[in-house]
Amino acid sequence: MSGALRRIGERPAAFLAPAALVLGVVTLFPIVYVLWLSVQHYSLIGDAPAFAGVGNFARLFADARFWNALGNTVYFTLVSVALEVVIGLAFALLLARPFVGRAPMRAVVLLPWAIPTVVAARMWEWMYNGDFGVINYLAGADTNWLGNPYWAIHAAIAMDVWKATPFVALLLLAGRLSIPAELYQAARLDGAGAWRLFRHITWPLLRPLLLIVLIFRTIDAFRVFDAIYVLTGGGPANTTETLSIYAYKVLFQTLEFGYGSALAVAVFVCIAAITAAYVWLLRGSAR
Amino acid sequence: MRRAGTYLGVLLVAAYCLAPLAWQLVTSLRPPAELTTLPPLLPTQLTFEHYAAVFAGHPFGRMLLNSFIVAGGATLIALAFGSAAAFALTKMRARGFGLILAIVLATSMFPPIATVSPLYLLINGLGLRDTLAALILTYASFALPLAVWVLTNFLRQLPDELYAAARVDGCTPRQALVRVILPLAGPGLAATGLLVFIVAWNEFLYALTFTATERSRTVPVGIALFPGLHEVPWGEIAAASLIVTLPVFVLVLLFQRRIVEGLTAGAVKG
Numbered sequence: 001m002s003g004a005l006r007r008i009g010e011r012p013a014a015f016l017a018p019a020a021l022v023l024g025v026v027t028l029f030p031i032v033y034v035l036w037l038s039v040q041h042y043s044l045i046g047d048a049p050a051f052a053g054v055g056n057f058a059r060l061f062a063d064a065r066f067w068n069a070l071g072n073t074v075y076f077t078l079v080s081v082a083l084e085v086v087i088g089l090a091f092a093l094l095l096a097r098p099f100v101g102r103a104p105m106r107a108v109v110l111l112p113w114a115i116p117t118v119v120a121a122r123m124w125e126w127m128y129n130g131d132f133g134v135i136n137y138l139a140g141a142d143t144n145w146l147g148n149p150y151w152a153i154h155a156a157i158a159m160d161v162w163k164a165t166p167f168v169a170l171l172l173l174a175g176r177l178s179i180p181a182e183l184y185q186a187a188r189l190d191g192a193g194a195w196r197l198f199r200h201i202t203w204p205l206l207r208p209l210l211l212i213v214l215i216f217r218t219i220d221a222f223r224v225f226d227a228i229y230v231l232t233g234g235g236p237a238n239t240t241e242t243l244s245i246y247a248y249k250v251l252f253q254t255l256e257f258g259y260g261s262a263l264a265v266a267v268f269v270c271i272a273a274i275t276a277a278y279v280w281l282l283r284g285s286a287r
Numbered sequence: 288m289r290r291a292g293t294y295l296g297v298l299l300v301a302a303y304c305l306a307p308l309a310w311q312l313v314t315s316l317r318p319p320a321e322l323t324t325l326p327p328l329l330p331t332q333l334t335f336e337h338y339a340a341v342f343a344g345h346p347f348g349r350m351l352l353n354s355f356i357v358a359g360g361a362t363l364i365a366l367a368f369g370s371a372a373a374f375a376l377t378k379m380r381a382r383g384f385g386l387i388l389a390i391v392l393a394t395s396m397f398p399p400i401a402t403v404s405p406l407y408l409l410i411n412g413l414g415l416r417d418t419l420a421a422l423i424l425t426y427a428s429f430a431l432p433l434a435v436w437v438l439t440n441f442l443r444q445l446p447d448e449l450y451a452a453a454r455v456d457g458c459t460p461r462q463a464l465v466r467v468i469l470p471l472a473g474p475g476l477a478a479t480g481l482l483v484f485i486v487a488w489n490e491f492l493y494a495l496t497f498t499a500t501e502r503s504r505t506v507p508v509g510i511a512l513f514p515g516l517h518e519v520p521w522g523e524i525a526a527a528s529l530i531v532t533l534p535v536f537v538l539v540l541l542f543q544r545r546i547v548e549g550l551t552a553g554a555v556k557g
């Protein structure tokens with residue numbers, strides 16, 4: 001076919017152009033622009049931008065609130081992603097067993113993933129309510145979950161785990177079902193038990209997919225914004241303030257576009273580093 | 288014994304996924320006086336007044352319409368531009384295939400917070416603040432990497448001979464795409480469109496930043512900023528939450544298989 005096509009003369013550029021234009025204007029240009037903003041002294045209510053050099057980043061390194069937000073973000077990401085992967089894997093292995101009603105069950109499991117994060121956060125906010133919340137009622141407790149500096153971040157983590165675990169479970173379920181059944185039958189004939197089936201078939205074959213799911217979830221958790229914004233707004237006493245929330249407040253509440261953009265660039269750099277680390281791991285596991 | 292265990296486990300998973308939603312449903316039907324009393328766990332009588340209040344007291348209908356226009360518009364643009372790009376990459380053998388795909392994928396990793404400040408200035412500069420167009424364009428771009436990626440994986444599975452035959456028969460590339468390739472890519476387009484629609488329907492950060500009034504506000508923003516004069520109107524929030532979840536719920540029920548296909552096409556073949 002390629003001989004015939006070469007003679008006709010293909011012009012793929014015309015078909016790539018619309019997508020390239022939109023991505024260029026709405027995604028790539030803003031990234032260059034935010035880098036420029038991050039080295040400016042620029043407040044929306046002040047004077048025109050003035051070059052700041054590394055001033056904003058020097059301020060960032062000395063900013064205790066930045067380090068607090070970074071710590072909160074890392075803690076939130078590590079704990080929620082770890083729980084999501086463990087629970088998601090358990091769900092996937094369970095749902096891979098034969099049972100009647102797989103299709104409706106798949107719809108049920110999709111639901112938490114598909115509903116807006118803002119809505120999920122509102123639902124949990126109501127359940128966490130200190131006075132009339134169903135969680136306190138069922139637990140016989142009297143805790144102000146979202147107002148307590150220790151509990152607030154864990155409440156946010158629990159909500160995130162509820163919402164994201166089904167996504168993990170569905171992807172791992174698809175991966176698990178793509179493993180040929182013959183492998184398990186043959187191993188069972190050889191007398192392998194459930195643990196050895198998991199250890200020597202499921203785990204090694206699922207691992208590459210697991211890494212990809214980890215990339216998706218880590219990046220998503222690291223940029224968490226919606227859930228925290230609705231649940232706590234970063235409080236109490238900044239104990240749930242993540243990087244995205246802090247950057248948003250600096251940008252749109254104090255209108256410091258220079259420093260806020262430097263914070264946004266910091267999020268960007270962290271995510272680039274996480275992605276690079278995972279790609280490196282993925283390469284290693286493919287070998 | 289093992290079977291019973293499986294069904295018990297499946298029931299527990301279902302309860303895990305549904306319990307918060309079920310509680311929201313109960314809340315939305317609870318008479319106002321019973322919102323602040325537990326027990327009883329279940330309301331003594333059901334009421335629809337929270338649902339009525341959502342539409343009567345707030346511009347909720349307008350926000351629903353905004354959400355539909357924005358998510359629908361973004362989906363159409365992402366599908367049109369995404370399928371053209373995927374077509375060029377897979378069937379027209381665009382040079383630098385791997386590099387282009389890598390760049391597209393890399394842009395999907397960009398955190399929204401990193402582009403929100405420059406986009407805000409750009410949108411303000413163009414006079415597009417508080418318009419639906421600003422959100423449609425932003426979401427289309429936000430969703431394009433996903434669309435290109437999933438559609439590329441779908442189009443790869445169509446034999447190249449189809450395209451070659453159409454070209455030899457005298458089709459221009461555009462005719463070949465519209466008449467031959469796209470009709471065969473229906474499942475891929477459906478899966479991609481559903482994913483993009485759900486992502487756009489749920490988006491919050493850009494919507495919060497680029498909108499100012501009900502003219503362009505979408506439902507997630509409306510729910511996050513739900514006004515309460517003296518106390519938080521939990522019944523109304525619950526009713527509004529369920530209304531905005533309903534379209535997603537219907538899509539999930541009807542197309543669960545396609546959505547999961549799209550999700551796995553996005554991940555597994557990576």
